Amino acid sequence: MNIDFSFENPTRIHFGKTAMQKLPTELQRFGKNILLIYGKNSIKKIGLYDEIIRILKECGKNVVELSGINANPRYTQVLAGAKLVRENNIDLILAVGGGSTIDCAKGISVSAYCEGDPWEKYWVNYEKVNNKIVPVGTVLTMTGTASEMNAGSVITNEEKKLKLGRVFPLGEVAPRFSILNPEFTYTIPKYQMVSGIFDIFSHLMEQYFSGDDDCVSDYLLEGDMLALISAARAALKNPTDYEARSNIMWCATMALNKILSVSKTQDWEVHQIEHQLGAYTDCAHGIGLAIISVPYYKYIYKYGLPRFVRYAKNIWHVSTAGKTDEQIALEGIDCLNNFIVELGIPQRLREVGATEDMLLPIAETTYKCGGYHVLNTEEVLAILKQCY
Amino acid sequence: MNIDFSFENPTRIHFGKTAMQKLPTELQRFGKNILLIYGKNSIKKIGLYDEIIRILKECGKNVVELSGINANPRYTQVLAGAKLVRENNIDLILAVGGGSTIDCAKGISVSAYCEGDPWEKYWVNYEKVNNKIVPVGTVLTMTGTASEMNAGSVITNEEKKLKLGRVFPLGEVAPRFSILNPEFTYTIPKYQMVSGIFDIFSHLMEQYFSGDDDCVSDYLLEGDMLALISAARAALKNPTDYEARSNIMWCATMALNKILSVSKTQDWEVHQIEHQLGAYTDCAHGIGLAIISVPYYKYIYKYGLPRFVRYAKNIWHVSTAGKTDEQIALEGIDCLNNFIVELGIPQRLREVGATEDMLLPIAETTYKCGGYHVLNTEEVLAILKQCY
Numbered sequence: 001m002n003i004d005f006s007f008e009n010p011t012r013i014h015f016g017k018t019a020m021q022k023l024p025t026e027l028q029r030f031g032k033n034i035l036l037i038y039g040k041n042s043i044k045k046i047g048l049y050d051e052i053i054r055i056l057k058e059c060g061k062n063v064v065e066l067s068g069i070n071a072n073p074r075y076t077q078v079l080a081g082a083k084l085v086r087e088n089n090i091d092l093i094l095a096v097g098g099g100s101t102i103d104c105a106k107g108i109s110v111s112a113y114c115e116g117d118p119w120e121k122y123w124v125n126y127e128k129v130n131n132k133i134v135p136v137g138t139v140l141t142m143t144g145t146a147s148e149m150n151a152g153s154v155i156t157n158e159e160k161k162l163k164l165g166r167v168f169p170l171g172e173v174a175p176r177f178s179i180l181n182p183e184f185t186y187t188i189p190k191y192q193m194v195s196g197i198f199d200i201f202s203h204l205m206e207q208y209f210s211g212d213d214d215c216v217s218d219y220l221l222e223g224d225m226l227a228l229i230s231a232a233r234a235a236l237k238n239p240t241d242y243e244a245r246s247n248i249m250w251c252a253t254m255a256l257n258k259i260l261s262v263s264k265t266q267d268w269e270v271h272q273i274e275h276q277l278g279a280y281t282d283c284a285h286g287i288g289l290a291i292i293s294v295p296y297y298k299y300i301y302k303y304g305l306p307r308f309v310r311y312a313k314n315i316w317h318v319s320t321a322g323k324t325d326e327q328i329a330l331e332g333i334d335c336l337n338n339f340i341v342e343l344g345i346p347q348r349l350r351e352v353g354a355t356e357d358m359l360l361p362i363a364e365t366t367y368k369c370g371g372y373h374v375l376n377t378e379e380v381l382a383i384l385k386q387c388y
Numbered sequence: 389m390n391i392d393f394s395f396e397n398p399t400r401i402h403f404g405k406t407a408m409q410k411l412p413t414e415l416q417r418f419g420k421n422i423l424l425i426y427g428k429n430s431i432k433k434i435g436l437y438d439e440i441i442r443i444l445k446e447c448g449k450n451v452v453e454l455s456g457i458n459a460n461p462r463y464t465q466v467l468a469g470a471k472l473v474r475e476n477n478i479d480l481i482l483a484v485g486g487g488s489t490i491d492c493a494k495g496i497s498v499s500a501y502c503e504g505d506p507w508e509k510y511w512v513n514y515e516k517v518n519n520k521i522v523p524v525g526t527v528l529t530m531t532g533t534a535s536e537m538n539a540g541s542v543i544t545n546e547e548k549k550l551k552l553g554r555v556f557p558l559g560e561v562a563p564r565f566s567i568l569n570p571e572f573t574y575t576i577p578k579y580q581m582v583s584g585i586f587d588i589f590s591h592l593m594e595q596y597f598s599g600d601d602d603c604v605s606d607y608l609l610e611g612d613m614l615a616l617i618s619a620a621r622a623a624l625k626n627p628t629d630y631e632a633r634s635n636i637m638w639c640a641t642m643a644l645n646k647i648l649s650v651s652k653t654q655d656w657e658v659h660q661i662e663h664q665l666g667a668y669t670d671c672a673h674g675i676g677l678a679i680i681s682v683p684y685y686k687y688i689y690k691y692g693l694p695r696f697v698r699y700a701k702n703i704w705h706v707s708t709a710g711k712t713d714e715q716i717a718l719e720g721i722d723c724l725n726n727f728i729v730e731l732g733i734p735q736r737l738r739e740v741g742a743t744e745d746m747l748l749p750i751a752e753t754t755y756k757c758g759g760y761h762v763l764n765t766e767e768v769l770a771i772l773k774q775c776y
Contacts, residue, residue, distance in 0.1 A: 001570075001634040004404025009397070012559070015650070016392025171400070182389075214622070214631055216615040216638045223611030227604040234602070243602055246389040250604045250650070259647060262403070262638070 001263035002213045009170050009257055011149040012177040015250065017242075019179045020051070026137060026177040027059045031091030035084055037066040037105055038096045043141060046187055052096060052139065064088045069097065071285075072156040072163060072278055073104035075119055081108035082118070085134055095138045095175075098196075099145025099154075102138050106153040106173055109134045123155055123164040129172065136175045141184040143249045144196035144286060146203070146256030148178035156279060161365070163275040170258060180253070182246035186239065193239065194343040195286030197232045197248060201225065201339075202270055202289040203255040209297070209307060210267040210371030220260045222314050227251050229315075232343065267371025270296050273380060276362045283352035290345045291352065294337045295386040299379070301329045304372030308332060349388045359384045389651035390601045397558050397645055399537045400565040403638065405630075407567045408439070414525060414565040415447045419479030423472055425454045425493055426484045431529060434575055440484060440527065452476045457485065460544040460551060460666055460673075461492035463507055469496035470506070473522055483526045483563075486584075487533025487542075490526050494541040494561055497522045511543060511552040517560065526566040530576055531637045532584035532674060534591070534644030536566035544667060549753070551663040558646060568641070570634040574627065581627065582731040583674030585620045585636060589613065589727075590658055590677040591643040597685070597695055598655040598759030608648045610702050615639050617703075620731065655759025658684050661768060664750045671740035678733045679740065682725045683774040687767070689717045692760035696720060737776045747772045 014022040027034075034056060043049045056063050066081050084090065085108060095105035111118035113132040121127045140148045147153075151173035154165040185193070208221045228251040234244035254260060273296070274288040281288075301308040309325045312318040312332025320328050346352060349359075363381035368374050375383075402410040415422075422444060431437045444451050454469050472478065473496060483493035499506035501520040509515040528536045535541075539561035542553040573581070596609045619635035626632070642648060661684070662676040669676075689696040697713045700706040700720025708716055734740060737747075751769035756762050763771075 001403075001638055002631060004406050006400065006402045006410065008400040012394065012396040013650075014394045015389075018392050022394065214615075214618055214635060216612065216619075216635050216642065219611040219615035219618075220608055220642070221611075223607040223609075224604070227602075227607035230602055230607075231604075243390060246651075247602060247604050250389055254604065254608070254647075259642075262401075263634075 001215050001217070003263045003265070005262045007258065007262050009149065009174060009259065010176070011174045011257070013149065013180060013253070014177065015180045016246070017181060017183060019181045020139070023052075023055050023139070023179055024059055027056070027061065027092070029176070030135060032060065032062050033088050033091045034061045034063050035066060035081065035088070035090045035093045035108070036063050036096065037069060037081060037093060037101055037108070039067070039069045039098075039101050042187070043096050046184065048096065048139070048141065048184060052094070062088075064090065069101045069104045071100050072282060073100045073107070075155050075157040077104055078107035078111055078118070078155055081105070082112040085112035090134055093134055093136045095136060096141065098140070098142030099147040102136070102140075102147035102175070103145070103153045103155065105136045105138070106147070106151065106168065107155050109136050110153075110168065110173060119157060123166045126166065129168060133172055138175045138178040139184075140178060140180050140249070142188055142192065142196060143185060143252040144199040146253050148175060148180065149253050149257040150174055152256070154275070161279050163279040165271070165275065180249055182242060182249045185245055185249065190239065190344070191287075192284065193235065194345055195284040196252070197228065197235075197286065197343060198290040198340065198345060199286035200228055200248070200252045200255045202286070202293060204228070205293070206268050206270055207261045207264055207266045208311070209300070209304060210265040212304070212306065215263055217260050217262055217264050224251055224254050224260060225315050229339065236343070265371060267369070269368070269370050269375060272367045272369060273362070273384070276366045277349070277354065280358045280362055281353035283354070287345055287352055290340045290343070291347060291349055291387050292383065294333060294340065295383045297333050297336065298330070299383055300373055301333065305329055347387070349384065354388065356388065359388060389603050389605070391651045391653070393650045395646065395650050397537065397562060397647065398564070399562045399645070401537065401568060401641070402565065403568045404634070405569060405571060407569045408527070411440075411443050411527070411567055412447055415444070415449065415480070417564070418523060420448065420450050421452070421476050421479045422449045423452050423454060423469065423476065423478045423481045423496070424484065425457060425469060425481060425489055425496070427455070427457045427486075427489050430575070431484050434572065436484065436527070436529065436572065440482070450476075452478065457489045457492045459488050460670060461488045461495070463543050463545040465492055466495035466499055466506070466543055469493070470500040473500035478522055481522055481524045483524060484529065486528070486530025487535040490524070490528075490535035490563070491533070491541045491543065493524045493526070494535070494539065494556065495543050497524050498541075498556065498561060507545060511554045514554065517556060521560055524563045526563045527572075528566060528568050528637070529572040530580065530584060531573060531640040532587040534641050536563060536568065537641050537645035538562055540644070542663070549667050551667040553659070553663065568637055570630060570637045573633055573637065578627065578732070580672065581623065582733055583672040584640070585616065585623075585674065585731060586678040586728065586733060587674035588616055588636070588640045588643045590674070590681060592616070593681070594656050594658055595649045595652055595654045596699065597688070597692060598653040600692070600694065603651055605648050605650055605652050612639055612642050612648060613703050617727065624731070653759060655757070657756070657758050657763060660755045660757060661750070661771070664754045665737070665742065668746045668750055669741040671742075675733055675740055678728045678731070679735060679737055679775050680771065682721060682728065683771045685721050685724065686718070687771055688761055689721065693717055695760075735775070737772065742776065744776065747776060
């Protein structure tokens, strides 16, 4: 570990079949006025909406609702929520849903009392939040983003065709508590489940594929990858395998609660490309990541060969006898491709709503960060064309 | 992950060569009166004492000192610190040292305003702390216990010949901040360094060798073990290899900040036996653990065979071809023994001050918890005799 760091994560996690029993105790820590935010009707179908309303009423809370949060939450929804917070003097934003709903809640949390244009200040110019931040609590129903235990907030500005992720300071913006019951994820359609699984896997790879020091975080990232592969295979066989779904849920939280990336440089280029793909196509986030990952890593591996060899050996158990490092590394990426096929994820951008004329604007508007190598627009375009 | 859990860890970590620069900001969060506690003279020799006193004065603090904290901190020292806290209306206990000093600080923290006998209430009877808890901050100079990021406090009551560990709730008793600069550990004698390394390794094994479900935590524990083995070997070659020492320091913190043991049953029997060994011999904690571990695991493996096979394969890369599970498991424990030899740790209790007449009282007073199997006194005695 060669890079100095500071770390804190204040989120209190309640995990398991009985986790919801902790909600009343958590609610006691906050005032009476609650903004309940959620997506479409899925939480009503599984009875979760009724359960939460009952608990909120038993705890004597006043509830205001904001529903219909999109898979890629809109900036207009952040503004609508911020208005509700101010008008109702909200004490706690309770987000019930997946990463999109929680990201939106955090956006509302920092925007409600912002003077000026929150989009420009916080997502475009990365300014420090110096206005009042409204606390957020969550009940998670879909795994993937780890938004339940981090301070990230990815928001889509439809008007500006921009999907921007902001990572706020963990101590200030991370949820105060999160309720994680793996059973709530049982009813997610398979396509959403595998999208979430690949999102998690991508988070782990994007933290892993950078740096060349011996660093504890890389060993822990490998551990989380191996746990996720095992759990994903079990969940594909039986989506209501509690052990598998609980492992996927915790793999997701650990993958991006930032404890596994301390002292790491990282390479979030795949996410950057996907964010712009998402802004143009609204495709499922994890599916977009999977499609982009294989051509991206097949292009980038030569700049960080030892790490890709290590990945092939430690994650996919590629045998090394008689092979060059180049062959071992490429075989590792083939194993990644096989895993994507195993998950039943499409291989082509055209299958998820992209059209050829989108590729250049996506490449142009993608933020270029990189790890072992920073791409230029032509290189992004070439990668997009390869998986189009 | 089959066991429900709640988790939070509020400690703010500042890690690296520049970590001390964060101390003034942290100190601003607390009042003027500081109890500075440390061990013997080692922090004076490396200039750390002067640096901290300078920072405390620049921050306008009033400093009261308690020094001479033992390697196995005494309950009498806890009581002396508690008196100083009350007399000086202390706002922050700043512990500078290793796990012993920090454990003592936490003991003082909960005891200062306790009505009644803190030893009986908190260490013997595990009562909930309902008195005022004085905040603790730490500057770490020795790795091993992870006391810098957990709420454990192991205290030795000399009068009663008992060394008891209490794990308080993390949210209440864990340090508010910890400064971790790996360079502070350079001057630790080799014997103390390897003792710390084995203490960490033992923490990981004692969380790992229990349970038979597929659980994310086990994969992460494996990752931390692999990182530690690599770093230990590098540090043995060159004790001032910053990368190695920083990896050891963070492996230690992660090994017992409780994030790697969520949803796990655990087996802390080796620590229980060592605590009583320590009460009788005052031997270095990690050395005692190493001596006990090999005969303990060679006795216990048959009750949890699949986990010991997994350990042999994933940690020590034992080849499996043509071998029975029993042979693979035992070969894994042989690898553990080889690692202890590689670290230069003695193999026999008689080498660390134990005498034959101590074995029975140690076995009798050891708390029996177990994982795959709970030992009785005769079994503990047999294990002690094997490594005597």
